[in-house]
Structures are given as structure tokens and as C-alpha cells.
Amino acid sequence: MIERPGYMDQIRPFIGKNIIKVLVGTRRSGKSTLLQLIRQQLLAEGVAEQSMLHINFESSQYANIADADALTQYVSKQMANVTGKIRIFLDEIQEVDHWEKAVRSFMVDYDADIYLTGSNARMLSSDLATYITGRYVAIDVYPFSFAEFLDAYRQTVGPIDARTAFHKYVNQGGFPFQTDLAFNEAASLRYLDDLFSTILFKDVVRHAGIRDSDALERVVRYVIGEEGHLITAANIAAYMKSEQRKVSPETIANYLNAASKAFLIYRAPREDSIGKRTLKLNEKYYVVDQGLRHAVGLNNANAIDQVLEGIVYMELKRRGYDVHVGKVGDKEIDFIARRGDTVFYYQVTYLLGSQQTVDREFGVFDAVQDNWPKYVLSMDEFPQTHNGIRGMNLIDWLLAKE
Known part of the structure; x- marks a missing residue:
């Protein structure tokens, strides 16, 4: 079992306390292992x-x-002879109807230390807020970061240098079950293809009550294929029409919301970096793990700029940042990352192979008149720095300790 100290550090202060610990994230991201x-x-x-x-x-x-009711009766029967504090671990709790009522009763009837996991953000909906207001802490759980992937590979398979491991990570992503498969690429991609279907149909279709699962799958695959590109529901509706499938923009928006609730895709809203306004049109979406993208037939090597951008986006989410796409006039900043009172700006590109690329990636910051750190991340071994904007090797950034 691979330990994940970053998550345990988040959980540890709440262990034994009279507050519900809720671990949320996509299916098979490692929540059960944390329990x-x-x-x-x-x-x-x-x-x-x-x-x-x-x-x-x-x-x-x-x-x-x-x-x-069935959950309440079962817990009461199982813990009838226990005196003092009880510890209750409820894994994939969203499978139980009205589970929040049972959990509230446990807090009232027992001296209980409660841990929940769930694979759909609806478990943190208004129902939970109504029944357990102020009595829970939510911890987001993601598939392995690259640093975790590298450690897990070395523990389960053997020595590997970071650059070689990163090439595997680009294709296979970081779902933890790969440790059981010795990180075999063919086996991992077959597993991920099945996992994609499970998430789609069990955590999106069923929980959102979607009737046309084929249309949903086409929309989600399209969005994953367009990862990192600005898109709208109207764009997707036009694509679906070209595929002889008529789906309204409103239905597509509902599909995207449902897939986001299942942590399959993440929405990055745009903001005007000068006016600090959130823009309603043209957003970006990122898949939770690039291995899923590759497994469903979208060759990651052929879209390396998109894939690297997606890896950086999810790493920023892991590190606890609120992430937006920036707009500066007619230019775009890949990511504006905020956490507390700090702000970081990021551009992501595969290689700074020409002066035109250098000018484009560094020049986007010219109109941003503040002193917050600005980075251009690339796969260059010896990245450049210009006018206080730091170039950094992407792999080194992924492995850096904050």
C-alpha cells in the first residue's frame, strides 16, 4: 500500500475530532486507501x-x-456492545439514499469519529449543508501527482529516472491501481478504458438521471479531446449536429455539469486579468487524469501541449489553488492560480524552440502590471528567464516542494 503523506497531513489534525471527514474525488483515486x-x-x-x-x-x-434507515439500523446493531468513542468509515456513501440523515443521527446518538468517501460532488450538496452545517471538513483526493507516481514506481517496480518516468506518466496518468499492474502500459490503459466507462455510467449517468448516455459520452469525449481549448456549449452543439446528433446547448451544459460533479472533468473559468472580472463565455475543461485521455483513443503524444497544460492544471488543483484562465486584451494567460493572498501566473508550452515561441510565451505577461511570480513551464532542459519572468523545466516544477 502506497502511503500518501500529503493527504495524511491534511487529515491528521481532524482524526478523533467531532467533525466529519469527507474525502471526495473521482472513482479509484485512492480514497479507500486513505481510509x-x-x-x-x-x-x-x-x-x-x-x-x-x-x-x-x-x-x-x-x-x-x-x-x-437501513444504515442506521446496521450501525446500531454492529456497535451495540462498544463503549466509548466509535470510529465509522463509510466508503462511497453516495450509494445510500438520504445518507446524510443517518450520519447526522450518528453524531447525535454516539461519541463518533466519522469518515466518509464519495465519488460525486452532489454529496456536498445543499442536503449535506442543511443537515450537517459546519460539522464537516472536505478533502479533495486526486490520482497520483507525478511526484507520487515516481515514488510509487520506484517502490513497486524499481529504479527509474524522472525523465523516463514522466514519459510513462504522460501516457498512463496517475491512477493508483497501476501499482498492482506493475505499471505495465497495455494493462494500465485497458484498466483505464474500463474505468472511464464506469465513471461515466455509474457516477454521471445514474446520479444525474441522464437518459441519452450515448450523447453524453460523445460530448465528454469531445471535451476531453479539446482539453485546454476555449469552448462553449454552442460549439459542442454544432459539433454534435455535424455528427447527426441534435443536442441543445442547455442539455450539453447539463452534461458538462454532471461530468464535473463526478470529478471526471474540471472547468477552468476565464477572467479578465486587468479588470479582474470573471468572463461567462469560452471556458476551458481539463480531464482529471491524462491516462484516461490516452486510454479512450486520444493519442497524448500527438497533443503534447494540451496534455502538459492539463497536467499543470491538475497539479495546481492538488496544491490547493483556485485556478482561472487569464485574458489580457487579445492574449491569453494559461493559468492564474490563487491560494489565500498569493497569486501565481503560469504559461505552459512543450518547447521554447524558436524566438517566436519565446516572444509569445513570455510576452503575454507584458500587460500584467503586478509583482506576483510569473512562470513559463516547458520541457526545455535549460529554460530561459526574461524580465523577471522565470522559465522552469516542467518536470522540475512538478517535483519541487512548495
């Missing part, structure tokens, strides 16, 4: 195993626990 790591820590601290109850609602063993 196991928490259990291991509690056991190491001397907590009795019988005070812990772990239910994975994807297991057929718990198929009969379909609603809040």
Missing part, C-alpha cells in the same frame, strides 16, 4: 479494532443497506 491508512494510524495509537466499523457500499456484502 485504510487512517485505520492503521488509529490501531498504532492503541485504538481497539472493535471500536471501528468500515462499510464499503460498492461491495455486494452491503447491497441491502440502500437507505438511511
Whole structure:
């Protein structure tokens, strides 16, 4: 089992506290493993195993626990002989109807230390806010970062240099189950193709009540293929019409929202970097993991600029930044990343192979009159720096400790 210290550092201050710990993220991103790591820590601290109850609602063993009442009765029966604090681990809780009512009752009826995982953002909807206002902390869980991928590869397969590993990461992405496959590319891509279908149909179609699953899949594949490009629902509707499928922009917007709720794709809104206004038209979308993109037949090597941009976007999300696309006149800043009171600007390109590319990537910052750090990330081994704008090797940036 690969430890993920960055996530454990986020969770650790809340272990044992009377606040619900909610781990959210796309399916198979490692949430269940984090629950196991928490259990291991509690056991190491001397907590009795019988005070812990772990239910994975994807297991057929718990198929009969379909609603809040059944869950409440099951927990009451299992923990009847436990005195003192109980620890409840509920994995993929969104499978239980009205689960939030049961969880609220556990907080009232027990001295309970509660951990939840879920693969759909609807579990953090108004229902949860209504029933457990101010009583939970949400922690976003993503597939492996490149730094985690590199560590996991070295632990499970053997030595590898960072550059070689990055080429594998570009194609295979960072879903943790690859450790069980010894990072074999063919096996990993077959697994990811099946995972894409599972996420699409189990976490998008079913939870959003979408009837035309074929249209949904076409829309999602189109958006992933256009990753990093400015698109609108009207653009996608025109594409669907060219495919002899009539889908309204409103329906497409609903599809994109549902796929975002399942953490399959992420929306990066645009903002005017001078006026600081969020712009409603033309947004970008990024797939949660580039391995999924490659697995569904979109050759990552043939779209390396898009793929590198997507990797940087998801890394910024992992690091806790709110990420926008910037507009400066008729130019575009790839990412404006904010966390607290700090701001960072990023341009991403494959190689700075010509003076024209250098002028384009560095020149976009000319109109941004502030002193926040600005970076141009590329695969160049010896990146350039101009006028205080720092060029940095993308792999080095991914491995850098903040």
C-alpha cells in the first residue's frame, strides 16, 4: 500500500475530532486507501479494532443497506456492545439514499469519529449543508501527482529516472491501481478504458438521471479531446449536429455539469486579468487524469501541449489553488492560480524552440502590471528567464516542494 503523506497531513489534525471527514474525488483515486491508512494510524495509537466499523457500499456484502434507515439500523446493531468513542468509515456513501440523515443521527446518538468517501460532488450538496452545517471538513483526493507516481514506481517496480518516468506518466496518468499492474502500459490503459466507462455510467449517468448516455459520452469525449481549448456549449452543439446528433446547448451544459460533479472533468473559468472580472463565455475543461485521455483513443503524444497544460492544471488543483484562465486584451494567460493572498501566473508550452515561441510565451505577461511570480513551464532542459519572468523545466516544477 502506497502511503500518501500529503493527504495524511491534511487529515491528521481532524482524526478523533467531532467533525466529519469527507474525502471526495473521482472513482479509484485512492480514497479507500486513505481510509485504510487512517485505520492503521488509529490501531498504532492503541485504538481497539472493535471500536471501528468500515462499510464499503460498492461491495455486494452491503447491497441491502440502500437507505438511511437501513444504515442506521446496521450501525446500531454492529456497535451495540462498544463503549466509548466509535470510529465509522463509510466508503462511497453516495450509494445510500438520504445518507446524510443517518450520519447526522450518528453524531447525535454516539461519541463518533466519522469518515466518509464519495465519488460525486452532489454529496456536498445543499442536503449535506442543511443537515450537517459546519460539522464537516472536505478533502479533495486526486490520482497520483507525478511526484507520487515516481515514488510509487520506484517502490513497486524499481529504479527509474524522472525523465523516463514522466514519459510513462504522460501516457498512463496517475491512477493508483497501476501499482498492482506493475505499471505495465497495455494493462494500465485497458484498466483505464474500463474505468472511464464506469465513471461515466455509474457516477454521471445514474446520479444525474441522464437518459441519452450515448450523447453524453460523445460530448465528454469531445471535451476531453479539446482539453485546454476555449469552448462553449454552442460549439459542442454544432459539433454534435455535424455528427447527426441534435443536442441543445442547455442539455450539453447539463452534461458538462454532471461530468464535473463526478470529478471526471474540471472547468477552468476565464477572467479578465486587468479588470479582474470573471468572463461567462469560452471556458476551458481539463480531464482529471491524462491516462484516461490516452486510454479512450486520444493519442497524448500527438497533443503534447494540451496534455502538459492539463497536467499543470491538475497539479495546481492538488496544491490547493483556485485556478482561472487569464485574458489580457487579445492574449491569453494559461493559468492564474490563487491560494489565500498569493497569486501565481503560469504559461505552459512543450518547447521554447524558436524566438517566436519565446516572444509569445513570455510576452503575454507584458500587460500584467503586478509583482506576483510569473512562470513559463516547458520541457526545455535549460529554460530561459526574461524580465523577471522565470522559465522552469516542467518536470522540475512538478517535483519541487512548495
